[in-house]
Amino acid sequence: MCKHQPRCPDALAPDYKAARVRVSHPEQGWSLLCNGVVLFDDAGALLPSGREVAPPVTASALTCAARARPALAAVAA
Secondary structure (H helix, E strand, O other): OOOOOOOOOOOOOOHHHHHEEEEEEEEEEEEEEEEOEEOOOOOOOEOOOOEEEOOOOOOOHHHHHHHHHHHHHHHOO
């Protein structure tokens, strides 16, 4: 798929996000990389095989989840 020299990293390589952008749709929040990976603005990805790569969990996301947990427990009770 890639015709760059040096070639872009393969979709299964650890550095797959370093591939060049072929198509960009920032208004929709995604880009298609040269290696066939669809990269989303939240850092999640969809590999050519259809496998999903979840975005990394950040400390702020964990803090928000911890704060929401008591509220969810009150609703369930």
